[in-house]
Amino acid sequence: xxxxxxxxxxxxxxxxxxxxxxxxxxxxxxxxxxxxxxxxxxxxxxxxxxxxxxxxxxxxxxxxxxxxxxxxxxxxxxxxxxxxxxxxxxxxxxxxxxxxxxxxxxxxxxxxxxxxxxxxxxxxxxxxxxxxxxxxxxxxxxxxxxxxxxxxxxxxxxxxxxxxxxxxxxxxxxxxxxxxxxxxxxxxxxxxxxxxxxxxxxxxxxxxxxx
Numbered sequence: 001x002x003x004x005x006x007x008x009x010x011x012x013x014x015x016x017x018x019x020x021x022x023x024x025x026x027x028x029x030x031x032x033x034x035x036x037x038x039x040x041x042x043x044x045x046x047x048x049x050x051x052x053x054x055x056x057x058x059x060x061x062x063x064x065x066x067x068x069x070x071x072x073x074x075x076x077x078x079x080x081x082x083x084x085x086x087x088x089x090x091x092x093x094x095x096x097x098x099x100x101x102x103x104x105x106x107x108x109x110x111x112x113x114x115x116x117x118x119x120x121x122x123x124x125x126x127x128x129x130x131x132x133x134x135x136x137x138x139x140x141x142x143x144x145x146x147x148x149x150x151x152x153x154x155x156x157x158x159x160x161x162x163x164x165x166x167x168x169x170x171x172x173x174x175x176x177x178x179x180x181x182x183x184x185x186x187x188x189x190x191x192x193x194x195x196x197x198x199x200x201x202x203x204x205x206x207x208x209x210x211x
Contacts, residue, residue, distance in 0.1 A: 023140025031173030
C-alpha cells in the first residue's frame with residue numbers, strides 16, 4: 001500500500017511550539033545541464049491542497065494543477081544554483097545553496113524546517129530536521145517537490161527552444177540516450193555541467209582532436 005504525505009511532521013513541530021514550519025526540496029541533481037532548483041513551502045494547515053504527493057509519482061498535468069494551487073494558498077519561494085556554481089561547488093553543495101536561497105526568500109521567516117533527504121544544509125540559523133524520502137511522507141516537502149519540479153521542467157523547455165536537438169523539453173537534461181547522442185553530435189552548450197563525467201569526457205575528446 002502506497003502512503004500519501006500528511007501533516008504529521010508539521011503537527012509535531014507545532015506541538016513543540018514552532019509556529020511557521022516550512023518544507024524544502026530540490027530538483028535537478030542528476031541532469032547533465034541546467035541549474036539545480038529548490039523550493040521552500042510553508043503550508044496553511046487550513047488550506048492544504050488535496051492530492052499532494054512526491055512529484056515523481058504525479059503526471060505532468062496533475063503537477064501543473066497542484067503547482068498553481070500551492071502558489072495560491074501557501075508561502076512559496078523558489079531559488080536556483082547555476083551551472084557555474086554546480087561546477088565550482090559540486091552538486092550537493094550547490095543543491096544546499098539553492099535550498100538556503102529558497103528558505104531566505106519566504107515571505108515570513110520560518111522557525112522550523114523540514115528538509116528532504118538525509119542532510120541539513122550547513123549554515124542554517126533555523127532549527128531543521130532531515131527527512132529521508134520526505135517528499136513521499138511530508139506534505140510540506142511534497143508541495144516543495146512539486147513546485148521545484150514544475151519550475152525546472154518549464155525552464156528546461158525554454159532552454160530547449162534555444163538549443164534544439166538535445167530533447168531537454170522531454171528529458172529535462174537527464175542523460176538519456178537522446179541527450180548523450182546529441183552531446184556527441186552537437187557538442188557541449190553553455191548550459192552543460194562541465195564537472196559531470198559525460199560532459200567532461202566529451203570536452204576532453206574535443207581537446208584531444210583539436211591538438
